[in-house]
Amino acid sequence: MRRNDEMTLGLFLRPAGHHEGSWRDPDVPAKGEVDIDHYAKLAALAEGAALHFIFLADTPSVIEQDYAAMARVSRTICFEPITLLSALSSRTQSIGLAATATTTYHQPYHLARMFASLDHLSGGRAAWNIVTSGHRFEAPNFGEEELPDHDTRYVRAKEFVRVVEGLWDSWEDDAFIRDKQSGVFVDTTKLHVLNHRGSCLSVRGPLNIARPPQGYPVLVQAGASDSGIQFAAEFGEVIFAAEPSLENGKRYYATIKEKARSFGREDSQVLIMPGIVPVIGTSKEEASEKLQRLHSYMHIDTLIGLASRVLGSVADLRSVDLDSFVPESLPQTNFFQSRQKVLLELAARHKLTWRDLIRLVAASRGHLMVVGTPDEVANIMVDTFDQRAADGFNVMPPTLPGGMTEFVGLVVPELRRRGKFRSRYSGQTLRENLGLKRPLNRFTRPIAE
Amino acid sequence: MRRNDEMTLGLFLRPAGHHEGSWRDPDVPAKGEVDIDHYAKLAALAEGAALHFIFLADTPSVIEQDYAAMARVSRTICFEPITLLSALSSRTQSIGLAATATTTYHQPYHLARMFASLDHLSGGRAAWNIVTSGHRFEAPNFGEEELPDHDTRYVRAKEFVRVVEGLWDSWEDDAFIRDKQSGVFVDTTKLHVLNHRGSCLSVRGPLNIARPPQGYPVLVQAGASDSGIQFAAEFGEVIFAAEPSLENGKRYYATIKEKARSFGREDSQVLIMPGIVPVIGTSKEEASEKLQRLHSYMHIDTLIGLASRVLGSVADLRSVDLDSFVPESLPQTNFFQSRQKVLLELAARHKLTWRDLIRLVAASRGHLMVVGTPDEVANIMVDTFDQRAADGFNVMPPTLPGGMTEFVGLVVPELRRRGKFRSRYSGQTLRENLGLKRPLNRFTRPIAE
Numbered sequence: 001m002r003r004n005d006e007m008t009l010g011l012f013l014r015p016a017g018h019h020e021g022s023w024r025d026p027d028v029p030a031k032g033e034v035d036i037d038h039y040a041k042l043a044a045l046a047e048g049a050a051l052h053f054i055f056l057a058d059t060p061s062v063i064e065q066d067y068a069a070m071a072r073v074s075r076t077i078c079f080e081p082i083t084l085l086s087a088l089s090s091r092t093q094s095i096g097l098a099a100t101a102t103t104t105y106h107q108p109y110h111l112a113r114m115f116a117s118l119d120h121l122s123g124g125r126a127a128w129n130i131v132t133s134g135h136r137f138e139a140p141n142f143g144e145e146e147l148p149d150h151d152t153r154y155v156r157a158k159e160f161v162r163v164v165e166g167l168w169d170s171w172e173d174d175a176f177i178r179d180k181q182s183g184v185f186v187d188t189t190k191l192h193v194l195n196h197r198g199s200c201l202s203v204r205g206p207l208n209i210a211r212p213p214q215g216y217p218v219l220v221q222a223g224a225s226d227s228g229i230q231f232a233a234e235f236g237e238v239i240f241a242a243e244p245s246l247e248n249g250k251r252y253y254a255t256i257k258e259k260a261r262s263f264g265r266e267d268s269q270v271l272i273m274p275g276i277v278p279v280i281g282t283s284k285e286e287a288s289e290k291l292q293r294l295h296s297y298m299h300i301d302t303l304i305g306l307a308s309r310v311l312g313s314v315a316d317l318r319s320v321d322l323d324s325f326v327p328e329s330l331p332q333t334n335f336f337q338s339r340q341k342v343l344l345e346l347a348a349r350h351k352l353t354w355r356d357l358i359r360l361v362a363a364s365r366g367h368l369m370v371v372g373t374p375d376e377v378a379n380i381m382v383d384t385f386d387q388r389a390a391d392g393f394n395v396m397p398p399t400l401p402g403g404m405t406e407f408v409g410l411v412v413p414e415l416r417r418r419g420k421f422r423s424r425y426s427g428q429t430l431r432e433n434l435g436l437k438r439p440l441n442r443f444t445r446p447i448a449e
Numbered sequence: 450m451r452r453n454d455e456m457t458l459g460l461f462l463r464p465a466g467h468h469e470g471s472w473r474d475p476d477v478p479a480k481g482e483v484d485i486d487h488y489a490k491l492a493a494l495a496e497g498a499a500l501h502f503i504f505l506a507d508t509p510s511v512i513e514q515d516y517a518a519m520a521r522v523s524r525t526i527c528f529e530p531i532t533l534l535s536a537l538s539s540r541t542q543s544i545g546l547a548a549t550a551t552t553t554y555h556q557p558y559h560l561a562r563m564f565a566s567l568d569h570l571s572g573g574r575a576a577w578n579i580v581t582s583g584h585r586f587e588a589p590n591f592g593e594e595e596l597p598d599h600d601t602r603y604v605r606a607k608e609f610v611r612v613v614e615g616l617w618d619s620w621e622d623d624a625f626i627r628d629k630q631s632g633v634f635v636d637t638t639k640l641h642v643l644n645h646r647g648s649c650l651s652v653r654g655p656l657n658i659a660r661p662p663q664g665y666p667v668l669v670q671a672g673a674s675d676s677g678i679q680f681a682a683e684f685g686e687v688i689f690a691a692e693p694s695l696e697n698g699k700r701y702y703a704t705i706k707e708k709a710r711s712f713g714r715e716d717s718q719v720l721i722m723p724g725i726v727p728v729i730g731t732s733k734e735e736a737s738e739k740l741q742r743l744h745s746y747m748h749i750d751t752l753i754g755l756a757s758r759v760l761g762s763v764a765d766l767r768s769v770d771l772d773s774f775v776p777e778s779l780p781q782t783n784f785f786q787s788r789q790k791v792l793l794e795l796a797a798r799h800k801l802t803w804r805d806l807i808r809l810v811a812a813s814r815g816h817l818m819v820v821g822t823p824d825e826v827a828n829i830m831v832d833t834f835d836q837r838a839a840d841g842f843n844v845m846p847p848t849l850p851g852g853m854t855e856f857v858g859l860v861v862p863e864l865r866r867r868g869k870f871r872s873r874y875s876g877q878t879l880r881e882n883l884g885l886k887r888p889l890n891r892f893t894r895p896i897a898e
C-alpha cells in the first residue's frame with residue numbers, strides 16, 4: 001500500500017525526450033524511436049528508481065504538420081504503445097505500464113482484450129490513458145472526414161469506458177475452476193454476457209480472456225476542458241494535467257477531488273499527477289545553458305509547426321511577427337481545448353512574445369518546467385506536493401536517456417532525503433503500488449454499493 | 450536462404466494442446482492459457498529446434514457453444530495474440546511470430562500499425578495470418594447482427610490487405626536520415642500518403658511508423674473455399690491447409706501453385722503448410738493408447754459442442770444418434786465452408802459414424818493426424834513433402850508442452866537424418882528463413898514490375 005506522505009512518479013516516455021530539439025543532442029541515440037533496446041533501457045532506469053509507471057502517449061496518425069516542419073522532428077514515427085509495452089512487460093518486473101488509446105477510433109472489444117492481455121502478461125501492471133483524440137489526421141485514417149465535435153467525443157468516451165469495464169467483468173475472478181478430475185474447466189454461472197446496446201455502441205460480449213489481475217487496469221485520464229474534468233472526476237484514477245502555475249494547480253487539484261467526491265469517490269483513489277520537465281544542472285546557469293542548447297537545435301520551421309499544432313490554429317502563424325506579444329485569445333479550437341487555454345494564460349501572465357511562447361511549448365508543451373539544480377527541482381516538487389497541487393508527477397525529461405539518468409541519479413535521492421519518495425516497490429500490481437483499490441466485478445457488487 | 454529440399458515447420462500454439470481433452474492431461478499445466486511463462490517455454494522449445502515460426506489462431510469472441518459444452522473446454526479464454534507475440538519477441542531471438550487477425554472486424558490503420566510495430570520489436574520476425582472470420586458471436590461484439598456473407602467478407606479482405614500494404618509503404622526504406630548536423634530527420638520526398646478511397650474502406654495514411662524491417666510482415670492465409678483459394682493464391686506467402694489425405698493434398702498443392710503462377714508469382718514464394726497432429730509413442734500401440742486416453746477426457750457435451758461448431762450446424766446434433774453414419778451432405782454453412790467440406794469427405798471415405806467423426810474433429814480438427822512412432826511420423830511427413838503435397842507443416846501437438854517436447858526430441862532428429870530439416874537458422878528475418886523475397890515499396894517499384 002502507498003503511504004500518503006509519499007508522492008507517485010511516472011516516466012513519460014518519448015523516443016528522444018520531451019524537448020522538440022532533443023533528437024539532435026549528441027547523447028541521444030540516433031534511432032531510438034523504433035529501437036526496443038532504447039526503451040528497455042529507459043524502463044530499467046525508471047524501475048531501478050522504483051518509479052510507479054512508464055507512460056506512452058499516442059495518436060493513431062502522424063501529427064499534422066507541413067512538410068517543412070515534419071522533416072525536422074523525430075517523433076513522426078514511433079512504436080504502437082500496447083505492443084511496445086507488451087514487449088517491455090517481459091523485460092521488467094515491477095513497474096506499471098501505461099498506454100494511451102483513443103475511444104473515438106477504437107472498438108471497445110479489441111481494446112478491452114488488449115489491455116486485459118497486457119495486464120495478464122505483466123502480472124497486473126497495465127494502465128490505460130483514455131483519450132478522445134484531437135488531431136486532424138486521425139479521422140481520415142478511419143474512414144471519416146472530420147473529428148467529431150468535442151462533446152460528442154466525450155459522450156462516446158463515457159459509454160466506451162463502461163462497455164470496456166463490463167467486458168473485463170465478463171468472468172468472475174473465481175470462474176475458472178480447472179478441475180482436471182471432474183473435467184469442469186469453468187463455472188458458467190460466473191460468466192456474464194454484457195449485451196450492451198447504447199446510443200453509440202452495441203457490444204454483446206463476453207470477453208474471451210479472464211478478468212484482468214487488477215480487476216480493471218488502472219484508468220488514467222487527462223482533460224482540462226469542462227467535459228474533460230467531468231470525465232476525469234468520474235473515471236480517472238490517475239489524472240494527468242498540464243499545469244505550470246502553483247495557484248492554478250491547487251485550484252485544479254481541489255476541483256477534481258471535489259467533483260470526484262460527488263461521484264462517491266475517496267480522495268486517495270484519484271491521483272493527480274501533473275507533468276514536470278526537469279532541466280537539471282549543477283548550477284542554475286548550467287541548467288539554463290542546457291536549455292538554450294536544446295532551443296538552438298530547433299529550426300524556425302519546427303517552431304512554427306509545433307506552435308500551430310498545439311495552439312490549434314494551424315493556418316495563421318506563418319504570417320505572425322514572432323517578436324510581437326501573444327494576444328489574449330484565439331478562436332477556440334475543436335482539438336485540445338485545455339492545452340490552448342493553459343498556454344494563452346501563461347503568455348498573458350508572463351507577457352510572452354510568440355517566440356518565447358513557442359520555445360516554452362517546444363520545451364514543455366505547457367507543463368511545469370523547472371530549470372535548476374537537483375535540489376531546486378526537488379524543492380519545487382515537494383512544495384507542489386505539500387501544497388496539494390499534486391499527488392505526484394509525470395516526469396518528462398528533456399532528453400532521453402540523459403535527462404532520466406540525471407533525474408534518477410540526482411533528484412530522486414533528494415526526494416528520498418526529504419521523505420517524499422519510496423525506495424522500493426511496496427506491492428505486486430500497479431494498483432497496489434498506487435494504493436488504488438481493486439474494483440469489484442459489477443455483476444457481483446453488493447446492491448448497496 | 451532456404452534450401453528447396455528442406456521443409457518449413459511452424460508450431461501452432463494452443464494453451465493446452467490441440468486435442469480438445471488435453472487440458473485434463475496430468476502433464477499439461479493447469480493455468481497455461483494466460484501464463485506467459487508457459488508460452489515462453491513453448492517458444493523456446495520451438496526455437497531450440499530451429500522451427501520457422503510459432504503461430505497463434507484467433508477469434509475476437511468466445512467460440513459459440515452451449516454452456517454445457519463451454520464449461521468443459523479450456524480455450525474459451527486466451528491471450529490476445531499480437532500482445533502475446535510482442536511479449537514473446539523479447540524472449541526469443543530468431544523464431545518467426547505469426548498472429549491471426551480478421552479483416553472483417555478490424556480497422557486497417559490499427560492493424561497495419563500493430564504488425565509493423567511487432568516487426569520492428571522482433572527485428573523482422575512478424576507474420577499475419579489473414580482471416581475473414583467465421584464465428585457467429587464475432588459480429589455482435591462489433592455492433593453488427595450477423596456475419597457478412599462469405600463472398601462479401603473476401604471482397605473486404607482483398608481491399609483491406611492492399612490498404613495495409615499501402616500503409617506499410619508510407620515511408621521508403623531510406624526515408625529516415627536522422628542527420629543531427631543539418632537537423633533534417635526525414636526526407637519528406639520519401640513519404641507517400643495512401644489516400645485510399647475504395648468500396649469498403651477509406652484510409653488516408655501515412656502510417657506513423659517506419660516501414661517494417663521485412664518490408665511487409667509475411668502474409669499467411671488459409672482458406673479452401675473458392676474465394677479462399679483465390680485469395681491465398683494472390684496474397685498468401687504461407688498457406689495453411691487442413692488436408693488429411695495425400696491425394697487431395699497433392700491436388701490442393703498443385704491448384705494453389707498454378708493459380709499463384711497466374712498472378713505472376715513464383716512457386717518458391719508460396720509455401721503450402723498443412724497442419725499435422727503427431728500422436729507419438731515408442732510403438733504404434735502406445736501412441737494409440739495415448740490418443741484413447743485423450744479421447745476419454747472428453748465429456749459427451751464437449752463432443753457435441755465441438756462437432757456442431759466445426760460442422761457449422763449448431764442446432765441439430767443433440768438429436769442425432771451418435772452411432773449412425775454421417776450423411777454425405779449437410780446444408781452449406783456461412784461459417785467455415787472448407788472445413789465442413791473436408792470433414793464430410795473424410796466421413797464418406799472412411800464410412801465414419803458421428804462418434805468417430807467427432808472424435809477425429811476433437812483430436813485433429815480435420816488436419817492430418819499421424820498416430821505412431823517418431824519414425825512413422827517422419828516418414829509420412831517426408832512422403833507428403835516429397836510427393837509435393839506440402840512445402841512444410843504447421844505442427845499441432847495434441848498436448849503442450851509434452852507433445853512438443855516429443856516432437857522436437859524424437860521427430861525433428863529423424864527429419865534431419867533424412868536431410869529434410871535444417872539444424873539452425875540461416876537468416877535474420879522470418880522472410881530470409883522462409884526464402885521469401887522482401888517486397889519492394891509499391892511507390893518505388895519499377896513500372897515494368
Ligand SMILES: Cc1cc2nc3c(=O)[nH]c(=O)nc-3n(C[C@H](O)[C@H](O)[C@H](O)COP(=O)(O)O)c2cc1C
Nearest residue numbers: 057058100131222223224225228240241242337338
Ligand atoms: C500528460 C498528458 C498526456 C496526454 N497524452 C495524450 C495522448 O497521448 N493522446 C491524445 O490524443 N491526447 C493526449 N492528451 C490530451 C488529453 O488527454 C485530452 O484529450 C486533451 O487535453 C483534450 O481534452 P480536453 O479538451 O478535455 O482538455 C494528453 C494530455 C496530457 C496532459
Ligand SMILES: Cc1cc2nc3c(=O)[nH]c(=O)nc-3n(C[C@H](O)[C@H](O)[C@H](O)COP(=O)(O)O)c2cc1C
Nearest residue numbers: 506507549580671672673674677689690691786787
Ligand atoms: C491452420 C488453420 C488455422 C486457422 N486459423 C483461423 C483462425 O485463427 N481464425 C479464424 O477465424 N479462422 C481460422 N482458420 C480458418 C481459415 O482462415 C478460413 O477463414 C476458413 O477456412 C474459412 O474460409 P474458407 O471458407 O475460404 O475456407 C484457420 C484455418 C486453418 C487451416
